[in-house]
Amino acid sequence: MFAMHSGNVQRLINILALLACLPVMAQESLTDLYLNGEYGKAIGIADEAIAAGDSTAGVLYLKALSEVQLGLTVQAIQTLETALNLHPDHSRIRRTLAGLYLQAGDYTRSRDHYVRLVTLDSIDVSAWLKLAEIAWYRQQYEEAVTELEQVLLIDSLNLEGMMTMGEILNRLNNSGAIVYYQRAFRHHPRNQKAAYALANLYIQGKKPHEAIPVCEQILDIDSTNIKFLKLLGYAHYKAGDPSSAIPFFRQANSLGDSTAFSFKFRGICHYLVIEHDQAINSLTLAVKRDSLDAEIHFFLGASLGNTGRKKEAMFHLDQSLHLMQPDPSIVSRIYAEQGNIKRLEGAYEQAYVLYGRAWNADTTDPMALYFMASIMDNSLHRSEEALLDYQRFIDRLDQVPGSASGNDQIPSIRAIVEDRIVSLKEELFFLDRK
Numbered sequence: 515m516f517a518m519h520s521g522n523v524q525r526l527i528n529i530l531a532l533l534a535c536l537p538v539m540a541q542e543s544l545t546d547l548y549l550n551g552e553y554g555k556a557i558g559i560a561d562e563a564i565a566a567g568d569s570t571a572g573v574l575y576l577k578a579l580s581e582v583q584l585g586l587t588v589q590a591i592q593t594l595e596t597a598l599n600l601h602p603d604h605s606r607i608r609r610t611l612a613g614l615y616l617q618a619g620d621y622t623r624s625r626d627h628y629v630r631l632v633t634l635d636s637i638d639v640s641a642w643l644k645l646a647e648i649a650w651y652r653q654q655y656e657e658a659v660t661e662l663e664q665v666l667l668i669d670s671l672n673l674e675g676m677m678t679m680g681e682i683l684n685r686l687n688n689s690g691a692i693v694y695y696q697r698a699f700r701h702h703p704r705n706q707k708a709a710y711a712l713a714n715l716y717i718q719g720k721k722p723h724e725a726i727p728v729c730e731q732i733l734d735i736d737s738t739n740i741k742f743l744k745l746l747g748y749a750h751y752k753a754g755d756p757s758s759a760i761p762f763f764r765q766a767n768s769l770g771d772s773t774a775f776s777f778k779f780r781g782i783c784h785y786l787v788i789e790h791d792q793a794i795n796s797l798t799l800a801v802k803r804d805s806l807d808a809e810i811h812f813f814l815g816a817s818l819g820n821t822g823r824k825k826e827a828m829f830h831l832d833q834s835l836h837l838m839q840p841d842p843s844i845v846s847r848i849y850a851e852q853g854n855i856k857r858l859e860g861a862y863e864q865a866y867v868l869y870g871r872a873w874n875a876d877t878t879d880p881m882a883l884y885f886m887a888s889i890m891d892n893s894l895h896r897s898e899e900a901l902l903d904y905q906r907f908i909d910r911l912d913q914v915p916g917s918a919s920g921n922d923q924i925p926s927i928r929a930i931v932e933d934r935i936v937s938l939k940e941e942l943f944f945l946d947r948k
Contacts, residue, residue, distance in 0.1 A: 544576045553580035571601045578610065587618055605631060612644065621648045637668045639675075646678060655682055671701050673708070680711060691715060699728065706732055706739070713745055722752035740771045748779060756783035774803035774810070782813050793817040801830075808837035846876035853885060862893040880910040884927060891934065901938045904931050 544563075547556035560577035574597035581590035594611040601607060612627035625648045631641040642665045649658035659682055665675035680694035692715050698708040709732045713725035729746035733739060747762030763780035781796030797814035804810060815830030853868035866889045873882035887903030890896045911928060 544573065548576055548580055551583075553583045556580040557584075569600050571597055571604050571607060574600070575607055575610070582614070587614060590614055591618070603634075605634060609641070612641075616644060616648065621651060624648060639665055639668050639672060642668070643672075643674055643678075646675075650678070650682060655686055658682055671697075673698055673702050673705065677708060677711065680715075684711075684715065692719070703731065704735060706736070706742070710741065710745065713749065717745075717749055717752055720752075722749040725749040726753065738769055740766045740769050743769070744771065744773075744776055747776075747783075751779055751783055756786040759783045760787070772799075772803070774800045774807065777803065778807065778810050781810075781817070785813050785817050790817045790820045794821070806837060808834045811837065842876040843879070846872040846879060846882065848872075849875060850882055850885075853882075857885070857889065857893075862889050865889055866894075877910070880907050883907040883910060884931065887931070891938070897938050897942060901935060901942070904935050904938070907931055908935070 543559050544556055547553075547559060557577055557580045560573050560580070563573050564577075574593055578590045578593040578597065581587075581593060591611065591614050594607055594614065597607045598604065598611060608627050608631060612624050612631065615621075615624035615627065625645065628641045628644045628648070632638050632645065635641075642661050646658045646661040646665065649655070649661060659679065662675050662679045662682070665672055666679070669675065676694045676698040680691045680698065683691035683694065692712070695708060695712040695715055698705065699712045702708055709728050713728040716722065716725035716728070726746065726749050729742050729749060732742045733746065736742070743762045743766040747759040747766070750756070750759035750762065760780060760783045763776050763783070766776050767780070777796045777800035781793045781800055784790070784793035784796060794814065794817045797810055797817060800807070800810045801814055811830040811834035815827045815834060818824075818827035818830065821827075849868050849872035853865045853872060856862075856865035856868060866886055869882045869886045869889070873880075873886070883903055884907050887900050887907060890903060891900035908928065908931060911924070
């Protein structure tokens with residue numbers, strides 16, 4: 515998401531900027547060793563210099579850089595902390611230390627140093643971008659937006675700032691995201707990340723026609739880009755032009771793409787233009803890669819249904835139906851929760867209906883029957899109907915001992931219900947309504 519800014523050229527510039535801080539002999543030795551990749555020797559020379567009382571920023575900085583090259587991040591951080599204590603206004607040391615803390619996942623310390631950098635230099639774009647990155651990771655999106663606004667105030671065409679702003683706003687379902695993607699692509703027309711984000715957002719926003727020229731522009735530059743071939747095919751499909759989509763999915767496949775996505779939408783497009791054999795071939799490959807996609811099973815079944823393979827067609831259509839059905843226990847729980855709400859509101863008739871739906875959705879859990887009976891008994895005072903529901907509750911427990919999802923209260927509830935059944939029968943007997 516965020517590009518690193520510590521390439522070899524910049525590192526060399528940093529080193530040369532510090533040479534003035536080094537004694538001549540240490541300067542030649544440490545610099546040569548570092549540039550020649552002899553990091554262990556460089557650390558040894560630096561340690562000797564430090565032991566001899568040389569605490570200049572350059573010695574400590576080159577030692578830390580050598581430690582970084584050897585993967586000694588903890589030691590490098592300690593070296594830079596020492597350097598910063600001795601040279602608190604040295605922004606390059608602070609920036610490197612902040613970056614190492616960020617790399618190590620210590621966002622609190624990293625942020626403190628980047629805050630210090632922007633305090634010292636309010637137009638430090640690099641530090642503002644890192645602060646936005648940290649805020650993004652911590653899901654403090656408003657803070658990230660504020661910091662990116664500062665970046666774009668300083669440099670209105672900063673690609674990383676525009677792209678990250680677009681991504682954050684898109685995450686927040688803010689329609690302003692597309693403005694930043696459009697600006698990024700307009701000023702950086704060869705940037706594939708900007709193009710992909712923009713085209714994808716056009717498709718999400720139900721404007722697939724606008725995604726097509728964006729994808730075509732990138733493919734004019736990079737004709738074998740599988741990612742954009744797939745996206746262009748999908749844009750044509752979403753635009754209602756399946757025949758135009760097929761060649762792009764086919765080309766992606768020929769270049770080595772074997773994802774379920776490509777085979778799925780290539781197969782669907784073949785189906786839509788009544789090319790059932792080709793649809794079956796593609797969708798069969800798709801279902802092998804993703805057997806839980808209901809849409810793949812549906813179109814494969816529909817394609818097979820147009821041939822003599824009726825048994826296979828029925829199987830895939832059944833699979834599609836099965837995969838589209840939610841878990842009965844979840845549906846039951848939803849209805850039960852709605853029933854609880856209506857019962858607490860005193861809307862007992864509505865609550866009873868909702869508990870009934872919960873029972874119909876999942877008959878392995880009889881608690882819905884208990885709540886239905888309780889409403890009829892205690893809230894609506896309809897004894898005969900309550901007696902029927904209480905009896906259904908007991909009957910269900912007898913049919914499946916230990917049911918009700920392992921509810922520990924079932925034995926005590928059963929005892930209460932059995933007593934209440936006896937009482938209701940007596941009441942109805944004396945009312946001559948037995």
